[in-house]
Amino acid sequence: MLQFVAATIQGYIGERDMICPSVCRCDEDFIYCNDRGLSSIPSLPASASVLYLQNNHINNPGLPTSLERQLTVRVVYLYDNELDEFPVHLPPSVRELHLQDNNIRTIPRSALARMPLLEKLHLDDNSISTVSIEDQAFADNPRLRLLFLSRNHLSSIPSGLPASLEELRLDDNRISTIPTHAFRGLTSLRCLVLDGNLLANQRIADDTFSRLSNLTELSLVRNSLQTPPVNLPSAHLQRLSLQDNALTHMPRGSLDSMRRLLRLDLSGNNLTTLPRGLFKDLDSLGQLLVRGNPWHCGCNLRWLYDWLHARGNSITVRGLTCHGPDRVRDMALTDLGSEMEECEVVRTAGTRDRVGGGGVDSSTTNTPPQGSLFTLRSKRPGLGLPDSGLDYTLSSSGVGKSLALNVKPLSHNSVRVTWSVAQPSSSFRLSWLRLGTGNAMGSITETLVRGDRREYLLTSLQPRSSYIICMVPLAASSESKGAISGDADSDEALVCAKAETSDIIPVEEVEDEDSQQMTVLPLAGIIGGATAIVCLTLIFGVFCWYGHKSGHLCSRDHYTRNSSRKSKSKTYDDYIESGTKKDNTILEIRGPGFQMTPMAACQPMQPKPLQEDYIIHTIFPSNGTGLYKGANHVSNAGHGTNRGYREGGIPDIDYCYT
Numbered sequence: 001m002l003q004f005v006a007a008t009i010q011g012y013i014g015e016r017d018m019i020c021p022s023v024c025r026c027d028e029d030f031i032y033c034n035d036r037g038l039s040s041i042p043s044l045p046a047s048a049s050v051l052y053l054q055n056n057h058i059n060n061p062g063l064p065t066s067l068e069r070q071l072t073v074r075v076v077y078l079y080d081n082e083l084d085e086f087p088v089h090l091p092p093s094v095r096e097l098h099l100q101d102n103n104i105r106t107i108p109r110s111a112l113a114r115m116p117l118l119e120k121l122h123l124d125d126n127s128i129s130t131v132s133i134e135d136q137a138f139a140d141n142p143r144l145r146l147l148f149l150s151r152n153h154l155s156s157i158p159s160g161l162p163a164s165l166e167e168l169r170l171d172d173n174r175i176s177t178i179p180t181h182a183f184r185g186l187t188s189l190r191c192l193v194l195d196g197n198l199l200a201n202q203r204i205a206d207d208t209f210s211r212l213s214n215l216t217e218l219s220l221v222r223n224s225l226q227t228p229p230v231n232l233p234s235a236h237l238q239r240l241s242l243q244d245n246a247l248t249h250m251p252r253g254s255l256d257s258m259r260r261l262l263r264l265d266l267s268g269n270n271l272t273t274l275p276r277g278l279f280k281d282l283d284s285l286g287q288l289l290v291r292g293n294p295w296h297c298g299c300n301l302r303w304l305y306d307w308l309h310a311r312g313n314s315i316t317v318r319g320l321t322c323h324g325p326d327r328v329r330d331m332a333l334t335d336l337g338s339e340m341e342e343c344e345v346v347r348t349a350g351t352r353d354r355v356g357g358g359g360v361d362s363s364t365t366n367t368p369p370q371g372s373l374f375t376l377r378s379k380r381p382g383l384g385l386p387d388s389g390l391d392y393t394l395s396s397s398g399v400g401k402s403l404a405l406n407v408k409p410l411s412h413n414s415v416r417v418t419w420s421v422a423q424p425s426s427s428f429r430l431s432w433l434r435l436g437t438g439n440a441m442g443s444i445t446e447t448l449v450r451g452d453r454r455e456y457l458l459t460s461l462q463p464r465s466s467y468i469i470c471m472v473p474l475a476a477s478s479e480s481k482g483a484i485s486g487d488a489d490s491d492e493a494l495v496c497a498k499a500e501t502s503d504i505i506p507v508e509e510v511e512d513e514d515s516q517q518m519t520v521l522p523l524a525g526i527i528g529g530a531t532a533i534v535c536l537t538l539i540f541g542v543f544c545w546y547g548h549k550s551g552h553l554c555s556r557d558h559y560t561r562n563s564s565r566k567s568k569s570k571t572y573d574d575y576i577e578s579g580t581k582k583d584n585t586i587l588e589i590r591g592p593g594f595q596m597t598p599m600a601a602c603q604p605m606q607p608k609p610l611q612e613d614y615i616i617h618t619i620f621p622s623n624g625t626g627l628y629k630g631a632n633h634v635s636n637a638g639h640g641t642n643r644g645y646r647e648g649g650i651p652d653i654d655y656c657y658t
């Protein structure tokens with residue numbers, strides 16, 4: 001008996017294995033029912049393994065309970081349908097489920113508990129919110145490795161995510177805050193995508209990402225970050241995407257210990273420079289994407305220029321184009337060979353030059369203090385200053401006598417420096433120092449000037465300040481050793497001058513001058529306006545008087561010559577009078593032979609024969625419309641269409657043509 005039942009069941013299953021729905025196409029265990037306009041799932045073969053049901057009109061009632069008995073199904077594609085609830089009758093053997101592009105609003109734990117083998121869940125493009133995800137919704141899915149919740153209505157990171165999760169995509173939601181415990185327990189997470197949210201530095205906890213010790217890819221594209229988040233996981237990170245944020249600077253050390261980083265994307269931000277040593281641990285970096293930033297290619301990026309040339313072809317750089325200064329605009333940083341040679345290579349510790357027995361600090365600033373292309377600020381306490389009471393050229397040696405230096409303040413923040421030299425020089429070192437209280441020593445700003453120049457403009461200076469400006473010619477041998485190194489031989493040829501910048505013009509004085517100028521303008525405007533009004537009034541009065549007098553004469557003459565032509569019918573003058581003066585509505589004239597003709601001044605119109613009858617009707621066009629002026633006339637008033645009336649929304653049969 002048992003053998004008979006088993007044989008019967010086996011035969012039944014064998015018959016089902018051979019049946020393929022007529023609306024579908026079957027290829028062994030792959031069932032293709034997609035793009036068929038289905039509203040429900042048909043009966044499927046028992047051996048089905050992959051179900052393609054996407055792009056239909058299947059709703060929740062269209063999922064039969066018999067689907068739970070399809071124990072061989074591994075993958076189900078149900079995206080782009082009409083599901084508004086999470087399906088509950090899916091086979092428990094499902095490992096990959098695609099439900100994106102529906103209208104699912106909740107994620108209940110009971111529905112997910114029916115699929116304990118689920119590994120990949122796609123819920124993109126639905127209507128899921130944070131509160132609609134049931135607590136511990138994924139507690140019964142210990143094998144879940146991939147979870148896509150992109151383009152939903154999430155306002156925070158879902159809680160209770162399984163520890164087995166390896167890839168989490170939450171892009172294009174409304175997430176604005178990430179607390180410290182958001183990713184607690186997700187030690188297996190390797191890829192995290194948070195693009196297109198509302199994240200800012202102030203709303204991300206300091207240790208948020210540090211817990212993700214095995215993270216290899218982090219994407220924070222299209223957020224509102226001003227700096228990279230702190231404490232990024234560095235042990236295994238290979239891809240870091242920060243493009244299209246509001247980054248203004250990269251703090252030193254923000255990329256430390258990322259020795260496995262392969263790709264760094266900083267495109268579409270507001271970065272102008274990068275601090276020295278930012279890439280010191282990025283030995284494996286192969287792609288650097290930085291387009292869309294206003295890079296200032298001065299000596300502040302000399303270190304990056306050297307770093308890229310040292311890496312050679314092992315790294316691909318995209319978008320490192322200079323935005324300023326104007327001299328190198330639209331040029332690639334890697335192509336600025338001659339310009340970068342003008343910068344001083346900062347010496348390593350232990351090789352600092354000595355000037356007068358004191359150590360020279362070669363530290364540089366990140367941004368140039370004034371408008372020159374390449375500048376260097378260094379502290380040189382060993383350099384002796386000239387007497388601050390001198391206002392003219394100073395020379396300290398026989399060599400310096402061949403160099404004459406002149407300075408002239410131009411404004412409250414600029415000084416023009418000119419010089420003449422008897423012997424040609426390959427370049428000059430120009431230095432300037434702002435004196436403090438009691439001629440206190442400050443920081444010296446230095447720059448190299450080409451040997452063929454005889455003028456230089458110092459800008460961005462402090463108003464009402466005294467400056468010591470010095471220049472020294474450099475020989476070719478000095479340049480090869482470091483032009484701005486403070487050698488004793490160079491200091492012997494130093495020529496200096498003193499200049500004082502003027503005070504800023506008080507705003508009150510400018511306002512007084514403007515007010516004095518503005519007081520003249522209203523008076524002139526009043527006089528001119530009054531004169532124009534009087535002239536226009538006189539002209540208009542003369543014109544009206546002349547028109548009235550001429551009209552009166554024409555009317556009298558017309559009455560005298562046409563008194564005998566009066567008849568019982570309405571004259572054309574009466575029509576014109578009634579249509580232009582007595583009534584401001586639109587007149588419509590129906591008649592077989594009536595035509596509008598121009599009326600000459602003081603000439604009466606010829607009346608039509610008395611046997612023709614005319615009917616005058618008053619019509620009112622709708623708001624915003626006017627009469628149609630065209631060259632084509634319609635002879636039959638009962639047919640055709642007038643565009644002016646059609647725009648008013650009135651049926652064509654309700655009116656005729658003028």
